[in-house]
Amino acid sequence: MSTPIRSIMWFRRDLRVSDNPALLAAIAAGDEIVPVFILDRKLIDATGSKRLAYLGQSLRALDESLGNSLHVMVGDQVEVLKELMERYNATSVHISGEYEPYGAARDSRIEKGGIPLVRTGTPYAVAPGMVLKASDATPYKVFTPFYRGWCAHGWRKPAPSPKTIKRVMPTKKDRNFTDWQLPEGTSITATGEVAALARWKYFQKNGLDEYDSNRNLPGIDGTSKLSAHLKWGEIHPCTLLTFLGESKAHDTFRKEIAWREFYSDVLFNNPHTETEYYTPRFSQMRYNKPGAKFIAWKAGQTGFPVVDAAMRQLVQEGWMHNRTRMIVASFLVKDLHLEWQLGADFFKEHLVDFDVASNAHGWQWTAGSGTDASPYYRIFNPIEQGKRFDTKGDYIRKYVPELAHLSAEYIHEPWLYPDGYSKGYVKQIVDHGLERLESLARLQEIKSDKLPDPRA
Numbered sequence: 001m002s003t004p005i006r007s008i009m010w011f012r013r014d015l016r017v018s019d020n021p022a023l024l025a026a027i028a029a030g031d032e033i034v035p036v037f038i039l040d041r042k043l044i045d046a047t048g049s050k051r052l053a054y055l056g057q058s059l060r061a062l063d064e065s066l067g068n069s070l071h072v073m074v075g076d077q078v079e080v081l082k083e084l085m086e087r088y089n090a091t092s093v094h095i096s097g098e099y100e101p102y103g104a105a106r107d108s109r110i111e112k113g114g115i116p117l118v119r120t121g122t123p124y125a126v127a128p129g130m131v132l133k134a135s136d137a138t139p140y141k142v143f144t145p146f147y148r149g150w151c152a153h154g155w156r157k158p159a160p161s162p163k164t165i166k167r168v169m170p171t172k173k174d175r176n177f178t179d180w181q182l183p184e185g186t187s188i189t190a191t192g193e194v195a196a197l198a199r200w201k202y203f204q205k206n207g208l209d210e211y212d213s214n215r216n217l218p219g220i221d222g223t224s225k226l227s228a229h230l231k232w233g234e235i236h237p238c239t240l241l242t243f244l245g246e247s248k249a250h251d252t253f254r255k256e257i258a259w260r261e262f263y264s265d266v267l268f269n270n271p272h273t274e275t276e277y278y279t280p281r282f283s284q285m286r287y288n289k290p291g292a293k294f295i296a297w298k299a300g301q302t303g304f305p306v307v308d309a310a311m312r313q314l315v316q317e318g319w320m321h322n323r324t325r326m327i328v329a330s331f332l333v334k335d336l337h338l339e340w341q342l343g344a345d346f347f348k349e350h351l352v353d354f355d356v357a358s359n360a361h362g363w364q365w366t367a368g369s370g371t372d373a374s375p376y377y378r379i380f381n382p383i384e385q386g387k388r389f390d391t392k393g394d395y396i397r398k399y400v401p402e403l404a405h406l407s408a409e410y411i412h413e414p415w416l417y418p419d420g421y422s423k424g425y426v427k428q429i430v431d432h433g434l435e436r437l438e439s440l441a442r443l444q445e446i447k448s449d450k451l452p453d454p455r456a
Helices: 022-029 043-047 049-067 077-089 101-112 142-152 193-206 208-214 227-231 236-240 248-269 282-283 292-299 307-315 320-333 339-348 356-367 382-387 394-399 431-445
Strands: 004-010 033-037 070-076 090-095 118-119
Touching: 004 022, 004 077, 022 033, 022 090, 022 118, 033 077, 043 320, 049 142, 049 193, 049 227, 070 077, 077 090, 077 382, 090 282, 118 193, 193 208, 193 227, 193 292, 208 248, 236 248, 248 356, 292 307, 307 320, 320 339, 320 356, 320 382, 320 431, 339 356
Parallel strands: 004 033, 004 090, 033 070, 090 118
Antiparallel strands: none
8 A cells, every 4th residue: 555645734824724725735735634833932922812812712723624633733843844744754845925024034944944835825815026016017105006006916716615635633742732811801703714704704794885984983893803814814815805896885895905915015025114114214203212101002091082992992802993093003103202113012912913014014104104195294183083983982982981971972072071080081191282283393303305314
């Protein structure tokens, strides 16, 4: 009896069975696959507790879909993969391509270690670096023309689900599942491919057709809430795109998928911008040192209701509505005059859906140092933003119980109501009007052409 030909399917940010080209390639490469996830100690040590809890649950879900055959290994990736290849006589290692700085460098190191990687597919509809200007084949720096080029490039149809998966069963020592615990008082959404597909199905019926009008309202269930599923690859963008039509609502949702891919493209072409300024001049702006006001921002104790509601949602749920992400980012940079990296690091600690490109460039867009076509002059008024997008105050009441007794008329400005502070809500830590003027003054200071480029 001949020895079966085996291939390794190394799962990373593609924790699903359906619409997974790399998995199909691994299946086609041999008689049996060895499904594996390698716990990366560097990433674990740098990952917040809620995201780790999500990963642990997602790996359990993937394992179930693979008939309890997932090898969960701990150690250096080169050593783990070499050991598995030798043990199972595997002839190939299959992956989805990675493009962010850490993942790309890791894969390069593994190949230099003597393990050839077979790349099939990516976590994106269109891989970073593929959408270029027709005029000079350079990357786009502004979203709108990128979106046109992205749509013109197009994407593949969803890959079929494998009919059967012949797999090697792991030994007990290969089953290093870790059920990371959530901090007390916190919660996360359901994990795994089944949960992702169920949420997508629900959103198609109950939110997609009104997405353009409801996506900015944090007090209702008006967004897809698929960001964590996309981050971990429990669902692929192509699965979503194939169902979208040409209505305004559908196009708005398609643009949100494209924003994620635009930021991945920007980071791919400018890897230093994970932590450095996309527009270098902003590194010369005068910023305050983090202190008591930064601590108040992190704790949701700024005295601005919509800011505090958003920050508490982040800490409690590991997720924050996109509209309020922009509001709290603007408040940190332009009201507290702190550098965007401080906020990005706090988001990295708490977000279950943390994506390095979206996080860095979402923050830089709001801070004014990123790809925004009209950058720093945009300063969000946290009071008016609350009135406009949480008109009835439902979002604030959910996360700021100290204000739950107030009507919609007063909840955004409790200082105007005699009973506004009676339940222990904090007073404002800054005067937004004054801080707005201070931000604009600091901008003027760096607009001089005489200032040197710090990277020159």
